Amino acid sequence: MSMREPISLRPLGDAPPTPGALPGHFFDLKEPMTLESGVILPGIRVAYQTYGTLDSERSNAILVCHALTGDQFVADIHPITGKPGWWTTLVGPGKIIDTDRYFVICSNVLGGCLGTSGPMDVNPATNEPWGLNFPVITIGDMVNVQRRLIDHLGIESLFCVIGGSMGGMQVLQWAKAYPERVFAAVPIATAARHSAQNIAFNEVGRQAIMADPDWCGGDYLRQSRSPERGLAVARMAAHITYLSQQALHRKFGRNLQDRAKITYGFEADFQVESYLRHQGTSFVERFDANAYLYITRAMDYFDLAADHGGRLAEAFRGTRTRYCVISFTSDWLFPTSESRAIIHALNAVAANVSFVEIETDKGHDAFLLDEPEFLRTLGGFIDGCATLRGFVWA
Amino acid sequence: MSMREPISLRPLGDAPPTPGALPGHFFDLKEPMTLESGVILPGIRVAYQTYGTLDSERSNAILVCHALTGDQFVADIHPITGKPGWWTTLVGPGKIIDTDRYFVICSNVLGGCLGTSGPMDVNPATNEPWGLNFPVITIGDMVNVQRRLIDHLGIESLFCVIGGSMGGMQVLQWAKAYPERVFAAVPIATAARHSAQNIAFNEVGRQAIMADPDWCGGDYLRQSRSPERGLAVARMAAHITYLSQQALHRKFGRNLQDRAKITYGFEADFQVESYLRHQGTSFVERFDANAYLYITRAMDYFDLAADHGGRLAEAFRGTRTRYCVISFTSDWLFPTSESRAIIHALNAVAANVSFVEIETDKGHDAFLLDEPEFLRTLGGFIDGCATLRGFVWA
Numbered sequence: 001m002s003m004r005e006p007i008s009l010r011p012l013g014d015a016p017p018t019p020g021a022l023p024g025h026f027f028d029l030k031e032p033m034t035l036e037s038g039v040i041l042p043g044i045r046v047a048y049q050t051y052g053t054l055d056s057e058r059s060n061a062i063l064v065c066h067a068l069t070g071d072q073f074v075a076d077i078h079p080i081t082g083k084p085g086w087w088t089t090l091v092g093p094g095k096i097i098d099t100d101r102y103f104v105i106c107s108n109v110l111g112g113c114l115g116t117s118g119p120m121d122v123n124p125a126t127n128e129p130w131g132l133n134f135p136v137i138t139i140g141d142m143v144n145v146q147r148r149l150i151d152h153l154g155i156e157s158l159f160c161v162i163g164g165s166m167g168g169m170q171v172l173q174w175a176k177a178y179p180e181r182v183f184a185a186v187p188i189a190t191a192a193r194h195s196a197q198n199i200a201f202n203e204v205g206r207q208a209i210m211a212d213p214d215w216c217g218g219d220y221l222r223q224s225r226s227p228e229r230g231l232a233v234a235r236m237a238a239h240i241t242y243l244s245q246q247a248l249h250r251k252f253g254r255n256l257q258d259r260a261k262i263t264y265g266f267e268a269d270f271q272v273e274s275y276l277r278h279q280g281t282s283f284v285e286r287f288d289a290n291a292y293l294y295i296t297r298a299m300d301y302f303d304l305a306a307d308h309g310g311r312l313a314e315a316f317r318g319t320r321t322r323y324c325v326i327s328f329t330s331d332w333l334f335p336t337s338e339s340r341a342i343i344h345a346l347n348a349v350a351a352n353v354s355f356v357e358i359e360t361d362k363g364h365d366a367f368l369l370d371e372p373e374f375l376r377t378l379g380g381f382i383d384g385c386a387t388l389r390g391f392v393w394a
Numbered sequence: 395m396s397m398r399e400p401i402s403l404r405p406l407g408d409a410p411p412t413p414g415a416l417p418g419h420f421f422d423l424k425e426p427m428t429l430e431s432g433v434i435l436p437g438i439r440v441a442y443q444t445y446g447t448l449d450s451e452r453s454n455a456i457l458v459c460h461a462l463t464g465d466q467f468v469a470d471i472h473p474i475t476g477k478p479g480w481w482t483t484l485v486g487p488g489k490i491i492d493t494d495r496y497f498v499i500c501s502n503v504l505g506g507c508l509g510t511s512g513p514m515d516v517n518p519a520t521n522e523p524w525g526l527n528f529p530v531i532t533i534g535d536m537v538n539v540q541r542r543l544i545d546h547l548g549i550e551s552l553f554c555v556i557g558g559s560m561g562g563m564q565v566l567q568w569a570k571a572y573p574e575r576v577f578a579a580v581p582i583a584t585a586a587r588h589s590a591q592n593i594a595f596n597e598v599g600r601q602a603i604m605a606d607p608d609w610c611g612g613d614y615l616r617q618s619r620s621p622e623r624g625l626a627v628a629r630m631a632a633h634i635t636y637l638s639q640q641a642l643h644r645k646f647g648r649n650l651q652d653r654a655k656i657t658y659g660f661e662a663d664f665q666v667e668s669y670l671r672h673q674g675t676s677f678v679e680r681f682d683a684n685a686y687l688y689i690t691r692a693m694d695y696f697d698l699a700a701d702h703g704g705r706l707a708e709a710f711r712g713t714r715t716r717y718c719v720i721s722f723t724s725d726w727l728f729p730t731s732e733s734r735a736i737i738h739a740l741n742a743v744a745a746n747v748s749f750v751e752i753e754t755d756k757g758h759d760a761f762l763l764d765e766p767e768f769l770r771t772l773g774g775f776i777d778g779c780a781t782l783r784g785f786v787w788a
Binding site for chain 2: 037039132135136193194195196197199200201203204206207208210211212213229230232233236237240243245248249251252253254262264265266268269270272273276277280293297300301303332335
C-alpha cells in the first residue's frame, strides 16, 4: 500500500531549457542511444512536462503519450499558440487523471519539434540543423527514450501509460517492451500496426511537403526557407481523417462562409473550406515539416507483431498489465476493428483486459474531446486500478 | 414499337478535330450559352465519342456521363495513355450496354481537358489560354451543353442516361432538367448534393495545386510551366478516397516494394506508397490542373434540391423516368446513405424506381470494375426498360 507523501520534483531537469525558448523540463541522455535502425544517436535531449507530485514510493506516475502533432503540454498553455493543453478534458486537479493524486509525465517524442531531439535540432557533429541527416526513428525508439526519462525520474513502475492514436501505439510498445514496468495500459483509438490506408494518407502528406520547392530537399532551415504551403496541405488532408463524415455534416453541412450565395469562384465559399484552410495555416506556425515526415514514418513502420512472425498475441504473452482498450464508432482512421485485433491478441494470452467502443459521431478526434461516456469509462478503469494498486487517497 | 433500322451517323461532327490532336467527333455550339452563374460563354466546342448506330426512330440512344477525371473514351483506346476505354466492362458489342443494339454517346464535360471547352483552351476574345478567366461552371452547365449535343444529333428522347460518381450527378441533373427526354436514368455511386467531407477532400486537392509555384496563379500555360507536383498530390489524396480500407488492405497490406526490409528512409518502402506515387505521376500526363479545379468546383456546387428550398422530392415531382439507383457497400466517398436520400425523394413522388446496394469491398471505384452483381443488376434493368420501351432485337 502506498501512502501519498508528496515530494516536489520541480525542477526535475538536469539540463537548462533551450536558451530563450521553451518552458518546462529538459533531460539530456548521458549516453548515445542505439536506434532500431542500428544508427547510434548521440546528444538526445528530452523536453517534458509534469503535473502533480510523485509520492514517496514513486508509485503514482502516469505517463501520457502524445499523438502525431501533439506535444508535452498536456494540461497547460501551449507556448506557441497560447491555447490550453490538448488533454485538459482529462488531466488536471479533480479530473479523471487527477493531478492532486497522480504524478503525470508527458515528453515530446523523439523526432519531434518541441524540445526533444529531432530533425530541426542541431547535429552536434556539424553544428548545423540535422534536416534529413537525422536518422529515421520508430515508435520503439520513442518509447526507449521515454524509458530513459522514467529511469532518470527514479520511477521503477508506471501506474499507467495512456495515449490516443500514435500515443496509443506508444502505450502498446511500452506494454510489450517493458511489461513489468506498466501496471495499467490504456491504448485509445489506435492500432497494433499501421494500415495500408493510413500509410497512404501519411504518404500523401509527405509528398505534399516534399513537393514544396521551399522544402529544399529537407534543407530548408539552412537555406532560411520554410515549406509552409506543403505542410499546410498535408495538415488539411490529415485533418479530414480526424473527423467523421457525420461530424463534418453536422458542423458545416453545405453552409456558406460569410456570404449569401456561392460566388462561382475558388474562394472558400463553404464553411468547411474556410475551416480546413485555417487548420492548414495555423498548423504551420507550431509544427516543423521535417518532424512531420519523421513522425509519420515512425507510425507507418509500427507493427507490434513484426518481431513475432505476425502473431500479435506473442507480443503480449505473460503480460500482467491491466488493459483498457477504447475505440470510437465513427473513427475511420483507427476503426474499432483495429482495437478488436488487439483485444483478440490479449484474450489469446488471457490478459486482464476491458474493451469499450464509445458511441459518438465525432470521429478519431473524439479522444481529445469532452465525450461523457469516454470520460466515464476511463475514470472507472483508472479508479479500479488505483484500488488494485492499493492507493488510498486522503 | 421501334424497329431497329440502323443508320450510320459517322462522321457526326460538324467541326474538324483540333488540329493534330484528338480522335473522335466535335460539335461547335452555334450560339453562346448562358451559364448558371449568368456568364455568357461563347465558342463552346464539345468533343464526343459514339458507339453503335442510331435507329431510324432515333430512340435507342444511351448517354454515358463521365466522372471527374473520366472522358469520352468510354470503350476505345485512350488517345494519350493508350489504355482501353474506362467502361469496357459495360459498353461494347454483346455487353450490358450492347453497342450492337444501342447508340452510345459520351462527351467530354464542359470545363474538361480532352477536347471540350475548358480552361486550357484558347479564349477567343484574347487568343490566349483561358486559365482562371474561364468562367466557373456547374453540373447544370455540363448537362445543358450535353442537351445541345443531343439536339444536334437529332435525338428527342434518350433511352437511358447513365453514369457513376460525378457522372451520376449529371444523370440526376438530366432527369430533373429534362424529365421528358430521359426514359431511364441510372445514377450510380453518387449523391444529390456534395457532402461537407467531399467538399473538404476537393478543397485539399485544389489547395495542393494552388500551392505549387508552377501553377502561376492559374496562368501556367502562358508561362510554359506545369504544376505537376501539386496535381499529383491532389490525385494521390483523391485516389485514396476511391478505394476502401479493405481493398487497400487486401491489395497491399503492409507489403514491401521490391525489398526484404524497411529501409529507415523516405523512399517508397511500402507497395501502397509506390502504387500511390504511380497514380499521381501518371495522372499528370493526361489531365490539366485548372480543369481539375473547375470540375471539382462544379461537384462542390451540385445540390439538386437547392432550387426547391432543399426539398429533394420536388426536384423529381411528376417524373415518368424509370430510375435504377445503385450504391456499393464499401464506398465511403458516396456512401449508400446518399443513394437512400435519392430513393426517399423518388418514393415521395411515387416515381418508378429500383435501388440496389451492391456488396463489395472495392470502394467507390467498384462502378468501374468487373463486379458481377453490379453488371447483373444493370443488365436486368436495361433489358426491362428495353422491353417497356418496345424494342425488338433481331
